[in-house]
Amino acid sequence: MIQQILFAIVAIAVFGFAFDRYNKIYRNIRLGKDYDTSGSEAARMKNMLLVAFGQKKMFKRLIPALLHLCVYIAFVVTQIELIEILIDGFTGNHRYFYPLLSSISIGGFDMYWFIISSIEGLSVLALVATFAFLARRNLLKIPRFRMSEMKGWPKIDGNVILMLEIILVTCIFTMNAADDALYRLGHTHTNGLHHEVGSFGFAVTAPLGDLMYQFFGQFDEMGIWMLEILERAGWWGHILVVFLFLGYLPFSKHLHIMLAFPNTYFAPLNSRGEMENMPDVMNEVKMMMGLTDMDGSMDDPGDELPEFGAKDIFGLSWKNILDSYTCTECGRCTSVCPANVTGKKLSPRKVVMAVRDRAEEVGTKIDSGDYDANNFDDGKSLFDYISREEIHACTTCNACVEACPVMINPLEPILKMRRYEILTESAGPGDWVPMFTSIENGGSPWQVADARDKWATDATKENE
Secondary structure, rough: HHHHHHHHHHHHHHHHHHHHHHHHHHHHHOEEEOOOOOHHHHHHHEEEHHHHHHHHHHHHOOHHHHHHHHHHHHHHHHHHHHHHHHHHHHHOOOOHHHHHHHOOOEEEEEHHHHHHHHHHHHHHHHEEEEEEHHHHHHHHOOHHHHHHHOOHHHHHHHHHHHHHHHHHHHHHHHHHHHHHHHOOOOOOOOOOOOOOOOOOOOOOOOHHHHHHHHHHHHHHHHHHHHHOOOOOOOHHHHHHHHHHHHHHHOOOHHHHHHHHHHHHHOOOOOOOOOOOOOOOHHHHHHHOOOOOOOOOOOOOOOOOOOOOOOOOOOHOOOHEEEEEHHHHOOOOHOOOHHHOOOOOOOOHHHHHHHHHHHHHHHHHHHHHOOOOHOOOOOOOOOHHHOOHHHHHOOOOOOOOHOOOOOOOOHHHHHHHHHHHHHHHHHOOOOHHHHHHHHHHHOOOOOOOOOOOOOHHHHHHHHHH
């Protein structure tokens, strides 16, 4: 009973903390502008199933894709055992699913044995993949993991999750092996069992359980007491790591485990090279040319000009901010960026991470009560996180968009910041100004003395 109460207190506290944190992330995402979610629902569902669930884009790089697949499948299937542990924790039972599943036979094995043994097998593969990922991050010195934006917390974050994964798998094996040894000794669990005492003999932990049985069986009651401690340590260790992971996830790049699904679902359905239209610009051009809007009304020339592009996260769409929280920080976008490859400062990954960092800063200041979300101004902007040199270096080739395994678009924030700089601030790189001046004065990006349509006028005169 004491364990049930303790478990309930810890679980409710963790779920409450996690709900509050996830709610703040949702609030931060909604700080962005509206985003058009129209389009084929079937196409959106297809994207989500193939890319988020099916890991389709991961397999452009086979080795990390296979390693990630091992961890991913183990994570999904292990939820069965996690659900059982949660039920056991709240009800005070032990292996709640055993009576139901053990009565079902698969190839001569009972269903419960088959499921737990499958989980153990997948956990071994996940453990191997975890060590491989640790080696890739810390020993192999892969360039995309060693860039400037990956120093400090991003590097620590990647290693923390991998270490937690190792602890999680170790706890699962310890719990199952100790349980098996206890059952071999004919000992019922202190919380009570809903099945006859016997040996599970799970596929992976059977040898370890046999060793525990032989060693601790020599100590009679003391051995049983020590096995109970090991079993409970494994059980509590497993669930506490899960709770820690749940509370830690909102602060980690591994939030993509949850957000990859909505992010791929709401990904644009248009072609990669199609840029977002700006109706405000179109209407201003119509006004300058004396044209009317589609409804026949003229814009009031006295109206204040709108703010073009994005200076801060409020000028981005909520999908752009969702992108930033979904980012896996894998660096595939940066590794294929031609600007970055040629030594320029631009890193698409850093741009996306900067959007998330700014959203977090704004959200924290709103929570402090010193700032109003509807009229926020702390004297800072995205330009304090992303330099103008970075956004000028982008060639808009869409290589980063194509490379992202969860369909993030790093190009959109870059374009929106460019538009703000050029259209709202009337600024930009010095070597771009002559082009803008030529377009404004002559309708052509090239500086020529004659008007752009002079050739047509001359041809008309000659024909006359």
